[in-house]
Amino acid sequence: MSDQVSVMTGNEAAANAARLARVQVIAAYPITPQSPVVEQLAAWVESGELPAEFVAVESEHSAMTVCIGASTVGARTFTATSSNGLAYMTEQVWWAPGARLPIVMCVVNRAMAAPWNVLNDQQDSMSVRDAGWVQLFCRDNQEILDTTVQAYRIAERLHVPVMVCYDGFLLSHTMMPVAVPTPEQIDAFLPPFTEPFTVVDPGDPHNIGPVVMAEPRADETGATRGGYMEIRALHHRALLDALAIIPETDAEYASAVGRSWGGLTWEHLLDAAEVVLVAAGSLGTQLTVTAEQLRSEGIKAGVLGIRAYRPFPVEALRDKLAGRRLALVFDKALSYGYEGPICSDLRGAMLGSDGAPAVFGAVCGLGGRDVSPEDLAEAARRALTDLDAGARTRETDWINLHLEG
């Protein structure tokens, strides 16, 4: 029995992935554009098709808290949110990775209020990039399904939660053909989670998550226990380990299911490219059209897509960008008072590496502002003009901004 191709939204693809992963506990609070993910899962739980516990909660903070409790006792858990829901969840968003719980959460990327706006940008997940989750960005609905399944394997190998980020409406509510793997294929790829760090045993009771002091000290048996910094250093090390685990998992998935998504990064027309267009998510898919247009004009353009934003794939990016003239980074988010987050990170990664290109930044699509492949091509032409004029650094280019009214 092989994959069955259905036409479905990104949200349905995410729900299918959670079902195939045989999640045991789902807790979520509805928010546009995430709601259909958990509505679908709730329907499957109600019909008996998905033998999971669906916990209806009164907030995103509680949704993550339920996932934390369930994951602490070893259950496979799922939640999803967007925008202000993710912000409301933030305290527990930090708890989950610090407690090393392999929770998987879909973040259906939506602009942050104020002002209210339900449409897409990537500010929400960027705002919690430092919390210690693995963050993976998807470029289409098939990748949403495949990445969400992979996320469980990554999370459970590393004991680190994984955010699967995909663009609101552009993917979440857009229908595309999606091949749905069989349960047998996924069961072979994703074994049950059997080795939580937490000990939950009435015969051997433990305090889970007690206060930890600054310095290491002996526990009740005399063994040295880490202080806060040791626990955080091991957490950081697990994120660095993800740089190997993410591509390994993608390769295992390719063997089991027949599709690969490139691990940490992906690329299009990168051969001999002088100007490399960089983005995460569905913007990368648009940039493939842009690069093809620029190539037809004689501009050697290519695309380097960020699939793993955390951990940030420094070595992979250095390797792919060495010897290029320009990396032009398109961010759908902004660190106010500075620049786009991917742009800053990429420039830092390039600093001091051999053959590093100039790194220019552009901001686009905030609050769902439309951006076309031609808009992106025009931004690339502007950047090349600046580069040819001798610029090695430049102010952020705001695409399709109309301040003059």
Next chain:
Amino acid sequence: MHARMSARGSGSQMSEISMSRPAVGEAGRTGDWRNNRPVIDAAKCLAVKQGKVTCQICWVYCPDGCIAQGVGPVIDLTYCKGCGICAEECPAGAIEMQPESLHGVCAVDETGEAAR
């Protein structure tokens, strides 16, 4: 000592999460935190006066399990944080919270004056 962060195979024996077995002192020598020390006046303590294990309300209320039942009860100052709940709850007013500076543990009292 510098610990260089490297990927994979670190071989650290440190625990990845905060977790412990319930045991005396599993949160450390919390008596170090104490500013004020509970001192039982045996002349007022109901258990002492009656010569048997009675009252023991301080033992009931101690949130850190630092008080052992007895005639009178015994407070473990290695772990007592000095919260003062025992003194507040004692029906006989037999427990006084005294500044640590009086006991030579803390060299400076709350006014910043050196005690000795």
